[in-house]
Amino acid sequence: MPGNANGVAAVERAVSLLEAFTERDGSLSLGELSRRTELDKATVLRIARSLAKSSMLLRNEDASWRLGPKLVRLGAIYQSTFRPAAIVEPLLAELSDRTKESAALYVREGDKRVCLFRHDSPQSIRHAARVGDAFPLDRGAPGRVILAFDGDAEPLAAEILARGWHCTRGERDPQIASLAAPVFRDGRKLFGALGLTGPPSRFTGDLVAEHLPILLEGAARLSVAMGGHPEPE
Template sequence: MPGNSTAVAAVDRAVALLSAFGEEDASLTLTELARRTSLDKSTALRIARTLAGNRMLVQCEDSSWRLGPKLAQLGARYTASFVPEKFVAPELIKLSDDTGESAAIYVREGDTRVCLVRKDSAQSIRHSARPGDAMSLDKGAAGWVIMAFGGHVGELCQSIRERGYHLTRGERTPDVASIAVPLFGAGNTLFGSLALTGPLVRFTDEAAQTHLPRLFAAADAISKILGSEGQSVRR
C-alpha cells in the first residue's frame, strides 16, 4: 500500500532513537541523539516529541532526553512473561492463599516502582493492581522498602533497614494497607520488594504481625530463585 515504506522507516527511526541510549546514559542531548542515529536534528526532534507524547521519552529541564516510564511498563511485562510467572508466581500464590491478601513483586524503574507480577486475593474485598502499573516510590510500603534498601538516607529509611520491613496504612490509597520486605538477586543485590496489600479493616496490627513471618519466608524463597545466596534480610 502507498506510504507503507515511509511508515516502516519512521518506526525504524523511532526504534533507533530509543536504542541510542546506552547503559550509562541517564540522558542524551538532541545533538548526541542525532549523531548516534545519523538523523538530522529536526527529524530527531520530531521523533523525540512523538515518543514523548506516548511516554516513551521524557524531556528533562535542561532540554536533554531520557527514556520514559512507558518503556518501564513494557519492560516489566516482558520480564514477567518469562521469569516470575514460571518460577516466582507459585510462591506468590502460596503467600496470598496463606494470608488471604494480595501479594506482589515491585521493582524500581527511575523514580517509580513498577508491579512486576501479582496474585490477587481471593476475597471479595481486596486491593488490585496490574503488572506494569507504575506508582510513586514514596507512597506505599513497597516503594519505601526499595528506597531504604537501595541506599536512601533519612531516619525512616534507616528504621526500615533496621526492622527489615515497612508497613503503611492509607498512604497511597485510602482504606488500603500494605506491608513489604526486600527481595535480593544474584550477588545479594537488591532486586525489588515483596508486598502484601489489603483493606484497612483486615490489616490490623495483629494481622500484620501474623503475616510477617510468612512474608519473610516467601521473600527468602523468591530471593533464592532470583539468585540470592542468603536470607532476604537479617531479622
C-alpha cells in the same frame, strides 16, 4: 542407610566449603577455610582436592584456594534457564492463599515502582491493581522498602533497614494498607519488594504479626532462587 548418610554429609561439607567464599575473597588459606566451615584442616584439604578435580576450586602457588571456572559455567547455565515467572507466580499464589490478601512483586523504574507480578486476593474487597501499574516510591510499604534498601536518603530508611520490612496504612490511598519486604539477587543486590496489600481493617497489629512470617519466608525463598542472600553476611 549409613552409606547414604555418609554421602549426604560429604556433599554438605563440599557445599559449605564453596559457600565459605564471599565477594570480598579472592582466595582463602586452608586455615581460614577450616575456621569458616568449622571442619578440621585435613578434611578441608581432602574436600578441596576433590573439588579441584572438577575445576570447582583452584589451588594457588601459595597453597591458598580460590573458586574455579566450572562454577562460572554452572552459573551461566542457571541464568540461561531461570524463568522468574515459573517461580514468582506460584509463590504469589501461595502467599495470597495463606494470607487471603493480594500479593505482588514490585521493581524500581526511575522514581516509580512497577508491579512486575501479581496475584489477587480471593476476598471480594481487595486492592485492585494490574501488572505494569506504576506507583510512587515514597508512598506505600513496597516503595519505602525499595528506597531504603536501594540506598536512598529516605527518612525512614534506617528504621526499615534495621527491621527488614515495613507496613503502611492509608499512606498512598486511605483505603489501602501494605506490608512489604525486600527481595535480593546476586548476593545483596536489591531486586525489588514483595508486598501484601488490602484494606487497613485487615492489617491491624495482630494480623500483620500473622502475615509477616509468611511474607518474610516468601521473600527469602525468592531471594535464594535469584542467587541472593536474604540475611546480611
